[in-house]
Amino acid sequence: MDVNSKLPVSPPRPVSALIGLLDRQGGLVRDVHPVRVMFLRNFTIEPIAPFLKYHLLRDEIRAELGFGNYGDYVQAILSGDIKVNGSDPDVIVSSLLLEPFHKDFEISNWEDDPGPRIEALFDAILERTRAVVVANTFLRPDPVLFGHRRAGDRSLDIRTTGLNQVIREYAEFHPSRFVLIDFEAILMRFGAKASLDARSWYSSLAPFRFDFLDRYAREIGNVIRSLRGHAKKCLVLDCDNTLWGGVVGEDGIKGVDLDPNGNPGRIYYDFQKSVLQLESRGVVLALCSKNNEEDVLDLLDQHPHCLLNRDHIAAHRINWLPKHQNLSSLSDELNLSTDSMVFVDDSEVEQGLIESLMPEVMVLPVPQKLHQLPRLFLEHDPFDVLSKTEEDRSRTRMYQEQQGRKRYKERLGSVEEYLKSLGTCVRVHEATSEEIARVSQLTQKTNQFNLTTRRYSEAEIQAMAGDEESAVYTLSVSDRFGDSGLTGVFIAKRKQETGRVDTFLMSCRVLGRELETAFASECINHLCASWGNLYWTAEYIPTSKNEQTADFWPSFGMEQTGKTKEGVTFSADAQDLKLTVPSHISLEPVTT
Template sequence: MNESNNSHQPHHPAFRAAVSANFTAEPIRPVLAFWGRVLNRELDLRFAPYDQILQTVLDPTSEFAQNDHGVNLVLCRYEDLGHFESYGTETLQRLEEIVQELTGALRSAPAHLPAPILFCLCPPSPEFAADPACAASLERARRVIAHTLGETPGIQCIDYTEIDRTYPVENRHDAEGQRLGRIPYTEQYFAALGTALVRRAQAMFMPPYKVIAVDCDNTLWRGICGEDGPAGVTLDGPRRMLHQFLLEQREAGMLLVMASKNNEQDVFDTFAAHPEFPLQLRHFTAWRLNWESKAGNLASLAEELSVGLDTFIFLDDNPKECAEVADGAPEALPLVLPEDIEELPEFLHHIWAFDHPVITEEDRQRSTLYAQTLEFGREIKRATSLEEFIAGLNLRVDFQALAPERLGRVAQLTQRTNQFNCTTIRRNEQEIQALLADGRYRCFTGEVSDRFGEYGLVGVLIVERREAEMRVDTFLLSCRALGRGVEHRMLSALAEEALDNGIYSVSVAFRPTSKNMPARQFLDSVGFGTVETAGDEILYRFPATELQALRWKPSRLDADAAAPKPKSKAKAPAVRRFVEFARIAHDLRTPAQVVNEVRRQAQAALAHSTAPDAPASDVERRLAAIWTELLERPATSVHSNFFDLGGHSLLAVLLLMRVKEEFGVELSVDDVYSGTLTLGELARTIEAHQLGAMDADEYHALLAEIEGLSDEEVQALLQQEEQAGENGQY
């Protein structure tokens, strides 16, 4: 399989984020909407009824049940599960019982919900956290949640401690918001919460990157090994962290390669001279150390590894080299190291492309498995007799029904596999689970080994049992297992399964894409059966008795398939639309930056208003930006009415909170709960409170008096005030 992210996909409806929370979570809306714009993804945001998490999970008509293209977000504050007035031994015990009930329902939910669940345990109030008994109860609940949901297919978990590490906020809690509308968090913490949720959801649905290509001089180490000498380069703190980071990515399944303009021997000598480096030559699967273009070298590495260029992340300290890669290999993701190298650790920590929501055992072994595959390729090219080589391969294919603990790996293969994939149907864990719950479908897996080593679970068959045939819905095989006859063994085993069930026909659906020609070539090579075409699908139908005897007969063509292919001079078109990962890591890595950008966009929506009654004063303009953000429509007139523009009681509470944060003014509920509330009137009220010496009516009277003065009278008054100040009269 040439594993690539560039498979053709049909147009999908808007990505839906359905939110269920046991506190007022609507303040997260502008943050989620903002990230939708950053990620160029059309978002459909839905909120389930307040404090009905369990009902939303179980109800077959709920927002969760109707979400068939997106993610279901559960936001849970532990102390709010019971809404008790106080917390003693009995109430804390009841809270822990509720957690057991909730996690039990969540654990079974993926079987009947079409979209995955992202569960977030949100932070407790300071008062709850400060009580030792409450804190101990919360810790027990955290362990239950991690144990019960952490390994459940179709559910991802985020803990507030994880959010604190990645997006720290000094003041998380808003006591006034909690009192007014059960809104427990500040605007900045809602920004942190929303960003963490979007980041995890992005990782869950984003085609994965698989290869990290790195430059050497002034990237992997400080200095130039060809000039300073192998012993003359050094490893400073940020670059040592880069080594550790790359090793962690390797452990998570990424392949490490080098693409650097160096003499190869200089690089080898540098590693040999520095055994203290965390990264060593053995950690790299392949390299191109020469003076050719890095774009060309990345393409060559992609060929060698049988992966798409769009699965490459390229790290270099030189902006020019990254620009050339962007031009010459536009599918790859080039990242320039920060100019201030001290920022490197934080920069890497906020590159979303490095996130891995699920790490399987095959991921942990990927570098070893690729090394075995490369050795296999070298051996097969040296073989004088392919038949003799295969006879001594000692191939073993363990064909069995899907084990529940392997569901994550199967879903991962449907997402990653392109070349040997007959239909390229992408499914997540709960979609596969729901399919198998139907009763008509079964899933079989193939785990492969040979004399070169263990390859793990590399083959998948999803079949539908029909009245007179086994219909193959999904047939895929990882590129690591190609060229050995594994595909023949798997279809033969499926034919045996069909015959054991009294079924005498096996059909395989094939849908052509730009990448899966090897799968079609295999089906064409079977040599018996019939072929039908219906629309964009080709159906291969085989007699099970003949298919049972299917065996691979290697030809010279099979050996040639492992040999290097001539390089194409034509530039491959860029298919993938990149997320601005570098911009996020530079400019949107803190909650404060996110809040500022959300506000800036709201202000930008008002910037070009030329209406005579447009907000003019500083308070009016800042207040208009808040209204625009909350109401999700521009407030372009001082006469705009908050409730006519779509305001309601919850938004009025949020308005009170935002005014306090923005202006330092604490308004009463009566100040905003008015059907005639206009932007101009509220701005005057805020200004009056800022003055502090008079009430709003007095302020309006004074403002009217000042507006009636001539320029000369205003100037005379100002001079009088200055003289009074100099004489110490106030």
């Protein structure tokens, strides 16, 4: 386990201690591909650097930061002067305050509406770059910084709120590349005096204190974590004194606290609402509880105020076995690595056991101050993804269908009989505009069957899909148990007479059915027909999670031709490749 991942969630104080820690441990990050972040700003935002680097250090992500000239953000975008160490940025952070942005910010009647100007700025960034954009709402000028503001003057509040609504609507219309951070919410959380520093504002145009900078950096870090495939996928929940108050085996269904009209029942009820919000975003829910299974399942079915039910739960382990064994068992059943799990429990003993024996699992304790429980995932949101797809909305159902496949397989006499009886049908085609978000999401989230683990934004996928020298294919799978949705991506690039497989990945939910052979074969067959009979190259870039793919290209008929600092290269003439579609798979013809 990497030592940095066990750093505390909150950075050390003061800033000098934080910088010292970064000096000691920052060099331990083995990330060979740093994420490049450019700040376009109209105030001094450089103090955020150690906070952002700290939160990325916890995820073993190395960051290179660039800061545009003060107030020069429009010209920087128009001129293309936004490089970070000579490379295009992966993320552009638009850090803007109202006073420097709008010269008439204090005048109650704004003659110059700044709304179109802020939209034009965002349009220019999206059109001229492929970066993900992180913007902020404007803070209403506060007396802590602007002591001369007239008491009772609401007109400025109203106009600032209207301008922020323009920004929010822009974010809603551009969900794939535009992320909004609510400065007002951060300010309300810590208070103006704890967030804003008048002396630093007047001396160096640096308005924010420690807590505000830390929260701002965390939210930027969540975006980067998602881009780099570090978002968690599975939430494993204890039950007693976690999903409800009390012990169901002792108190009975009617005796547990879950009534939203009382305390502490309202706390647990609101916590369940936050859990359901995660499930709707595609987070896989599982239960791990030392309990009698029948007691827990009856409560899920019968309690009038229990929001969670069996349909929300992809898998459960409700028994008296040690919880580390149950987490391993859940990992096997769901085919998700344990480092993609977040475990919530009220017992310090259970928390310590998992932290000791399974340090790769993220452990979130039920807060000692119970009223903080409903906000647990606002404090820690390791599940952040940039956009939500149809597959996300159906993920629990798809995992339940997968459990049906496993039970069906156990009843049959052989693997061959099982595969033939599934009635697997696959659809392979070039990615459509509606699929770009899902393709990008798969490159960012898929770790196990992913031969190169290259992470791509939606803009980058869109560019490759529209390039005559590139091709982006998708795989969708269905069988007798249901539709698994878009679960595979194949990206190839051509240079003269050589085709190169840039990305080949498949969701772990559809592995074990020889679909990878059919998918790669069909994509290469189609490209040979459209591009010509090519010489093909491919790579395997090893990670801690994709060892199962190490021998794929040799099994496909390619020979190892070399090694790079990242991995292994393979090549073969098209006629030497083993392009086959297994007989138990029904393949719809490739469409473009």
